Amino acid sequence: MSEWTEIVDYFRGRSMWMLHYCTGCGAIELPPTMTSRWDMERFGITPMATPRQADILLITGYLAIKTLKRVIYTYEQMQAPKWVLGFGSCTINGGIYWDSYNVIERLDKYIPVDIYIAGCMPRPEAILDAFVKLKEMVQMGEAKGYEKYVKNYDWYKANQDKVLKRTSPVLKEIEKVTKIG
Amino acid sequence: MVIVEFLIKLSQGFGIGALALATGLLFGGIGRKIMARIQRRYGPPFTQNFMDLFKLLSKGSVSHGWAFDLGLVAGFAPMLAALMFLPIGPFTLLPSDSSLIMIVYLMMMAYLGMAMGVLASGNPNSAIGMSRALMLMVGYEVPFAAVIFSVYLFSKTGYLTQIVTQQAGGFMNWNIVKMPLGFLATEIALQGMLGEKPFDQAIAPAEIASGPMVELGGKYLGFGMIQHSVGLFLETGIVVDLFLGGAPNFWIFIAKQFVLYFIVILVDAILPRLRIHEATSFFWKLPLFLGILQAVIVIIQGGVLNV
Ligand code: SF4
Numbered sequence: 001m002s003e004w005t006e007i008v009d010y011f012r013g014r015s016m017w018m019l020h021y022c023t024g025c026g027a028i029e030l031p032p033t034m035t036s037r038w039d040m041e042r043f044g045i046t047p048m049a050t051p052r053q054a055d056i057l058l059i060t061g062y063l064a065i066k067t068l069k070r071v072i073y074t075y076e077q078m079q080a081p082k083w084v085l086g087f088g089s090c091t092i093n094g095g096i097y098w099d100s101y102n103v104i105e106r107l108d109k110y111i112p113v114d115i116y117i118a119g120c121m122p123r124p125e126a127i128l129d130a131f132v133k134l135k136e137m138v139q140m141g142e143a144k145g146y147e148k149y150v151k152n153y154d155w156y157k158a159n160q161d162k163v164l165k166r167t168s169p170v171l172k173e174i175e176k177v178t179k180i181g
Numbered sequence: 182m183v184i185v186e187f188l189i190k191l192s193q194g195f196g197i198g199a200l201a202l203a204t205g206l207l208f209g210g211i212g213r214k215i216m217a218r219i220q221r222r223y224g225p226p227f228t229q230n231f232m233d234l235f236k237l238l239s240k241g242s243v244s245h246g247w248a249f250d251l252g253l254v255a256g257f258a259p260m261l262a263a264l265m266f267l268p269i270g271p272f273t274l275l276p277s278d279s280s281l282i283m284i285v286y287l288m289m290m291a292y293l294g295m296a297m298g299v300l301a302s303g304n305p306n307s308a309i310g311m312s313r314a315l316m317l318m319v320g321y322e323v324p325f326a327a328v329i330f331s332v333y334l335f336s337k338t339g340y341l342t343q344i345v346t347q348q349a350g351g352f353m354n355w356n357i358v359k360m361p362l363g364f365l366a367t368e369i370a371l372q373g374m375l376g377e378k379p380f381d382q383a384i385a386p387a388e389i390a391s392g393p394m395v396e397l398g399g400k401y402l403g404f405g406m407i408q409h410s411v412g413l414f415l416e417t418g419i420v421v422d423l424f425l426g427g428a429p430n431f432w433i434f435i436a437k438q439f440v441l442y443f444i445v446i447l448v449d450a451i452l453p454r455l456r457i458h459e460a461t462s463f464f465w466k467l468p469l470f471l472g473i474l475q476a477v478i479v480i481i482q483g484g485v486l487n488v
Contacts, residue, residue, distance in 0.1 A: 008235075011236050011239070012239065014229075015229065015232040015233045015235075015236040030430055035220070035279075036221045036222050039217070039222040041217060041224060041225050042222070042226075044229055044232060044233070046388075047386075048391075049386040049387070049391040049394075049395065050390050050391060050394075050395050050398075052395070052396055052397060052398030052399075052402070053397065053398055053402055055236075059382055065202045078398075079240045079242055079243070079398045079399040080240060080241030080399075081240060155435075
């Protein structure tokens, strides 16, 4: 049985499809990573269009609280072996938005992050380095963030609720205020 | 004895299916590599599609109801059935004297089955994608039908094996020489059948999030990939049988198929995507004109020869 798991892990590492959630500045480093200059397809990593098809969720940069909600939806729509890469210092400690009122500081309080890529912003070499590292981790059977999420769902959910509460409308009788005429 | 024969046919059928799948996946992988080289990239290894398929089948997946499951099966089964009528090299599993019509019919059924499945997911993107795929089908099936009509008139049979034997005896006997306009129309229609640029409106990834595949994940997407690969084998295979004189053995058959696919890839690499109504109206202009012209030529030739 363990041999079978090893084989499966090997192929999972050789073929990882990526969904990039480009909210932050980091999106601009992805086109050179995908195209002729750095060509990430040679590692079997291809951009995909929807969360259902993807294995990697790449969060490029800061997340406002409202976008965090969408990221969590996206993450939960992905299928079982799935990994998250936090890209840029904004996902690690808030980066230059560390004292902003509507930006989260640490991504792994809300969804399990397998690898962080430090830098503001990381170069394509750093992204490729992270992909290769992730491939090694997957093939060794170490990247188990998605299992952690299921096991510690209470903790993650509590953290998520704590910040998502702040996205509810501030005004009480909102229809009355926004009504024209 | 009947039982034994049936079992032999059954296992041969599975064998052909597996062979078609493996060839299709290999073609896909080589196609990705060629595309990468055209774009001056290194590209994935040519076995990448096998690894992708393995990974997809090992992933978890969600269903969107029984119509979704059934639709995928209904999309794949006709393809597999059509393979049984296709002369692959010298070998045909189920010889039938109307195999040409049978294959064309089953190929269309496959798309309708797929439409049922992906529409059951209820995602608006898949509805848009599927409507585009069907629009496109209306586009390329018309010139393709004109070509099939001329082949029928020319060979006076719908039995593919016989069409292949009529072309035996060297390059000058191939239908590509005898009906060059028809071949051209088919080649353009093939581009649409395989959904490569400029006719990839149905699965426009940046535009409608990969269209029909938007809700497919894990094993379902793997199934979609199997379907695409078998379809690739089938659609290039039928053109080889119709125009390139079939093949004396399996390897030459694959080589001829690959030549066709190579042309498709090259066109795919240099052209951008058309809008859907542009694509459909294009199919109804140039390829349809070529197809009808070919049919007229065949009719006139037949009339002259018969006199
Ligand atoms: S880490 Fe730097 S580059 Fe990345 S999103 Fe934050 S501020 Fe922008």
